Amino acid sequence: xxxxxxxxxxxxxxxxxxxxxSVSVQTGSVTGLLGPNGAGKSTLLRLIxxxxxxxxxxxxxxxxxxxxxxRRDAARRIxxxxxxxxPSVELTVLEVxxxxxxxxxxxxxxxxxxxxxxxxxFDALAAVGAASLSDRSWHTLSGGQQQRVQIARAMAQQPxxxxxxxxxxxxxxxxxxxxxxxxxxxxxxxxxxxxxxxLAAAYCDRILLLDGGRLVAAGTPDEVLTxxxxxxxxxxxxxxLEHPRGGHPVIVYSAAAVAAGNS
Amino acid sequence: MGENLSRRRYLSxxxxxxxxxxxxxxxAVTIGPAAVSLTQVAASIGAHLGxxxxxxxxxxxxxxxxxxxxxxxxxxxxxxxxxxxxxxxMQSVTRNPLADxxxxxxxxGASVGAVCVVILGIGFALPVAAFLGALLALVATLSIxxxxxxxxxxRAVLAGLAIAQxxxxxxSFIIFWAAKGDSYREILNWLLGSVAGATxxxxxxxxxxxxxxxxxxxxxxTRLDAFAFGxxxxxxxxxxxxxxxxxLLASVALLTGAMVAVSGSIGFVGLILPHLVRGISGPGHRRxxxxxxxxxxxFLVVADTLARTVFDPRELPxxxxxxxxxxxxxxxxxxxxxxxxWA
Numbered sequence: 001x002x003x004x005x006x007x008x009x010x011x012x013x014x015x016x017x018x019x020x021x022s023v024s025v026q027t028g029s030v031t032g033l034l035g036p037n038g039a040g041k042s043t044l045l046r047l048i049x050x051x052x053x054x055x056x057x058x059x060x061x062x063x064x065x066x067x068x069x070x071r072r073d074a075a076r077r078i079x080x081x082x083x084x085x086x087p088s089v090e091l092t093v094l095e096v097x098x099x100x101x102x103x104x105x106x107x108x109x110x111x112x113x114x115x116x117x118x119x120x121x122f123d124a125l126a127a128v129g130a131a132s133l134s135d136r137s138w139h140t141l142s143g144g145q146q147q148r149v150q151i152a153r154a155m156a157q158q159p160x161x162x163x164x165x166x167x168x169x170x171x172x173x174x175x176x177x178x179x180x181x182x183x184x185x186x187x188x189x190x191x192x193x194x195x196x197x198x199l200a201a202a203y204c205d206r207i208l209l210l211d212g213g214r215l216v217a218a219g220t221p222d223e224v225l226t227x228x229x230x231x232x233x234x235x236x237x238x239x240x241l242e243h244p245r246g247g248h249p250v251i252v253y254s255a256a257a258v259a260a261g262n263s
Numbered sequence: 264m265g266e267n268l269s270r271r272r273y274l275s276x277x278x279x280x281x282x283x284x285x286x287x288x289x290x291a292v293t294i295g296p297a298a299v300s301l302t303q304v305a306a307s308i309g310a311h312l313g314x315x316x317x318x319x320x321x322x323x324x325x326x327x328x329x330x331x332x333x334x335x336x337x338x339x340x341x342x343x344x345x346x347x348x349x350x351x352x353m354q355s356v357t358r359n360p361l362a363d364x365x366x367x368x369x370x371x372g373a374s375v376g377a378v379c380v381v382i383l384g385i386g387f388a389l390p391v392a393a394f395l396g397a398l399l400a401l402v403a404t405l406s407i408x409x410x411x412x413x414x415x416x417x418r419a420v421l422a423g424l425a426i427a428q429x430x431x432x433x434x435s436f437i438i439f440w441a442a443k444g445d446s447y448r449e450i451l452n453w454l455l456g457s458v459a460g461a462t463x464x465x466x467x468x469x470x471x472x473x474x475x476x477x478x479x480x481x482x483x484x485t486r487l488d489a490f491a492f493g494x495x496x497x498x499x500x501x502x503x504x505x506x507x508x509x510x511l512l513a514s515v516a517l518l519t520g521a522m523v524a525v526s527g528s529i530g531f532v533g534l535i536l537p538h539l540v541r542g543i544s545g546p547g548h549r550r551x552x553x554x555x556x557x558x559x560x561x562f563l564v565v566a567d568t569l570a571r572t573v574f575d576p577r578e579l580p581x582x583x584x585x586x587x588x589x590x591x592x593x594x595x596x597x598x599x600x601x602x603x604x605w606a
Contacts, residue, residue, distance in 0.1 A: 019519040056596040075501030082499075088358035102489050103501035135350045157500070 347559025350533025372400020431546030456582030531589025
């Protein structure tokens, strides 16, 4: 699903979180949303998902404005994974994944999920390599397993657009790599907020860089992840190398801050 | 596969619980100072429902069954079902395992409404006043708990505690200021909870509320499921979070108001039963809700039967019994459950 953002602005209690963000995301691409803490990454994902409404500007999904969709219709197209979500009751993995079928059920009698829903849920679990976990209790899973099950839940929603808010948070290196690899393999248009520039460089087709609520750079990892841009946004000194196998940029940081100017 | 087996297991639980409820109600009607046999109970009910019986029931027995005990037992069953449903819904929409009508100030608010009406001597307005009191308390609790657009479980409990205390003080003040003679006893019943004065009109109020609100809640089972991971997750699953939450909470206020109007504020049913039943039904609401309603009904019928027999001829308010049973059960649940629910 193609996503077009046009001059998107959003504020909370007079504080501007996002200003004039305009960008287009291609169908089937994986986009990394980067930026320092408080740059507006999570807010932008919520606006794209239609959970919050922009003060001005528009979000258009394949020529349909998000504002014209009902919550349910939006949920049939877009799945959003928030950071560090935990259930308030004891749920099994299968029950968590079945939650993803909710937008596809009928409103009135939809409580009665059928075999079709279960088949979709099992396929989604298999797609993230978690089929064997289906009967496990959510709370007994490791962080990496929980994130994989969350992705399966999102896939059970059968979305055309997958939004992920720092999906690799708190995961070990191997779990981070396999999770992002799985997101790529799903083949769905994905936009994910990330903190790790190297992961973004390795797994994303395009990078959007936010700073102070503004989109300061957009393009391929090679175009966006340069020492100048990274220095300006994050205030760190770095070198860019080429990955020996993948050819994508690898960022190597220097210890001292650019701003201090005394390295 | 496993799903089908456990579905059968769930259905057998539901059937067993319903059978227990029906049998329990009939047995409860036989228990009391005047001896009544199960056959007489059945014959009396049958006669009133227009089913001809061979052995006519003595008129005194008939009036004990039909006028005194049956309305009381049915009211207890309906109130138990209503409170358990209310608790299950509140725990889900506030994502708080401690939520029940009592803890979030609903029952206390309803009591204020009820006591006002009793003092003013306009008893017919009781259900309406109790509902308004419950709704007002709910709005107050949730407005206090709502900071920056979100309601956290801890804030909801703290706000509910404050509102419940305020409502309790208000109730005591109204009694202190205005009550005399008979109204004291009536008011005490509301504060501690009792179905002793239940009549067929109590049954009608409770049954209407449980049937109407209960149906609405059952039809919302999927939406309740969607709240498991919180508001954002519910919204991303297509739920209109604010509208759904307020609609469900208003329904619960209505249900609780009706329950308080006929029985006062009975604690612990709404808190304990959902936790116990989730262990059998799982957390999915389309299974949890029917079973929790039946289990709540059984629980309160048993508690009320104990309330009127243990210290015979004196009668305990049933709220004391539910607390005596509920607190130990609650302690066991705290000890047994893994810490993530209580952290």
